[in-house]
Amino acid sequence: MSKKVAFLQGNEAAAHGALYAGCDFFAGYPITPSTEVSEVLSLELPKTGGKFLQMEDEIAAMAAILGGALAGGKVMTSTSGPGLSLKQELIGYGCIAEIPCVVYNVMRGGPSTGMPTGPSQSDVMCAKWGTHGDHPAICLVPASVQETYEEVIRAFNLAEKYRTPVMVMPDEIVAHMRERIVFPEPGEIEVIPRKTPTVPPEKYKPYDTSFGDVPPLAAFGSGYKFHVTGLNKMQDGFPTTKAEIVQAEEERQVRKVDANIDDIVTFEEYLLEDADVVVVAYGSTSRSARYAVNIAREQGIKAGMFRIKTFWPFPDKQIKALAGKVKGIVIPEMNLGMCSLELERCAQGKVPVLGIFRVDGEPINPDQILDKIKEVK
């Protein structure tokens, strides 16, 4: 039987990816350029027994999905720019209380209301440093409609596996672009279920590290009672200020991601074997980069591309290795130099990092990248 195909927008694909992953609760507040996610899920979720909730604002929507997850739901919200800023305190709550959820954020011009219909890649730092305090961060940056679908599924899986909020951040071009998508059959892509307690309710502790760094999470309403707070907590979920517990718990929360970087970080290497110049790119900008690299090769320049698929945790190891091999790194991004700083950190001064930074609402075109590739000597 041939697979189902459709011609969809990135945002529509994200909604269908959420359904494939078993999302049964979505709360959001519509905002350009992410509204199509809400539009599709408001139609589709009720058909599968799920619930769609439009809240009064972005903060409330984030609170709603945290509650939905604690009640056993697989949850997502979608937003953009200013909405992401509003959600930040509760994203931190999700990190410290260890609540699996997916935050889908379409990057538009900013700061503040900025340019609602214009593309941008200027939220990538906000994905890690937007909420205060030390906390784990996972952020996926898809570059096509098909990949947006698949990365939303992966985001749900990572959220469950590491019991933490996961962000998916397409730029506006990927989110609004339409391409052919081939839907996987049920079972074709792994869907990771929540790890729930094997102990009876009276023995359950929501942060019981005897089960490892990622303790099982019970659902409210299933007979298990537990305390949830944004304060630093003990294994039973109640607040504590005991220094050794706070230190250990903070380190464990961050370690959930840091100790599993190889499991989380994904990337694509394109024509890197003999490359003198590597273009590091992500999201829609990587499509311009691939085009430019192909033209450079035709002109006899040994260029290649390293495409970041997982922005956080950052692919430090891979970039450090590349920095020892190439003559220069080119980084095109629709912000004033965010990924660029991470690359400079990883390159440790071994090779120059040349940026192309654009925040005028226009995409970075292949010619700009080709010109920059030629600057590497």
Place this chain on the structure above:
Amino acid sequence: MSRYELRFSGSGGQGLITAGIIMAKAASIYEGKQAVQSQSYGPEARGGSSKSEVIISDGPIDYPKVTECDALLAMTQEAANKYSHDLKEGGILLIDSDLVTNVPPGNFKTVSFPIINTAKNDVGREIVANIVALGAMVALTGQVSRENAEKAVLSSVPEAFIELNRKAFSIGYEKALAASAQ
């Protein structure tokens, strides 16, 4: 690799983004090629500039935006002035002859007929002007077959409006061929 770039431009509310989507869908779903559609528009629901871009290729498409345009539809004078300079030598410019009165000069083939008035008078509803324009673009560019494009149109509109859109597509297709032969 063959890369064919189309741009549908005009003002918000003229249905140009829809026309681009249907063209790309025809290529991608029915013609067996690859296609990417993207758009840019202002915050206004009506008025303001609007454009929809479609890239069609036999192979994978990297950059989803127009680099050198093969075929341009301009439904306002402003769009014609702004985008005609991106047209390839030997490319195609389709304009609404009532709305674009100053035909931009250039090394391309210009085809014109009153698109909106054709929708209003020959088809019967102004609202399908975008489908008249789409029929014309299909005829002029030859990137998708008439049959596949029609399938894409009919699968994209509500059932009650199938006949209206079929007629709009067909009239647009024929008018463009006639205008092109002149």
